[in-house]
Amino acid sequence: MNTSKQEILSHHTHFIEWVKSLNTLSNEQWRAPMEENKWSISETVGHLIPWDEFVLEMRIPYFRLDNVILPPAPDVEELNRQSSETSRHQTREETLASFISKRQGLMEAISQLEDDLWTRQISIGPTKITLKEYFTNLAQHDHHHLNQIKNFLQK
Numbered sequence: 001m002n003t004s005k006q007e008i009l010s011h012h013t014h015f016i017e018w019v020k021s022l023n024t025l026s027n028e029q030w031r032a033p034m035e036e037n038k039w040s041i042s043e044t045v046g047h048l049i050p051w052d053e054f055v056l057e058m059r060i061p062y063f064r065l066d067n068v069i070l071p072p073a074p075d076v077e078e079l080n081r082q083s084s085e086t087s088r089h090q091t092r093e094e095t096l097a098s099f100i101s102k103r104q105g106l107m108e109a110i111s112q113l114e115d116d117l118w119t120r121q122i123s124i125g126p127t128k129i130t131l132k133e134y135f136t137n138l139a140q141h142d143h144h145h146l147n148q149i150k151n152f153l154q155k
Contacts, residue, residue, distance in 0.1 A: 003136045011139045012107045034152040046087025046095050052102040060109045
């Protein structure tokens with residue numbers, strides 16, 4: 001996939017607008033599990049917040065450095081469990097505002113990355129990946145959740 005930085009920023013702009021539209025859902029739609037023993041829309045949106053924060057704090061600052069070993073990712077299950085718990089206790093407005101704020105911060109940080117870094121290869125553990133691929137993968141993760149939510153709301 002040949003995704004430019006501008007396409008990634010456009011994705012984030014559209015994704016923020018789509019997430020804002022979730023404010024029109026009923027509380028039942030917002031809080032109900034999307035499938036048995038699965039997350040609600042609230043928890044799904046809420047789990048994106050700490051991951052955006054992780055990318056902002058523990059990835060982007062290192063992308064400009066040469067031969068860097070990136071800090072390890074947090075425990076996925078534990079971070080997701082904590083974010084799920086947090087979103088269950090927040091109001092919809094708090095979750096949405098937090099998501100929008102973090103995602104806008106992420107967009108700002110991405111926009112400040114020099115264009116020549118976009119094709120630079122980084123190592124995450126044994127995996128070598130370009131920044132373009134890294135951010136494309138994150139956008140695909142957003143699309144995965146967008147489709148989950150859309151499918152749930154169409155039921």
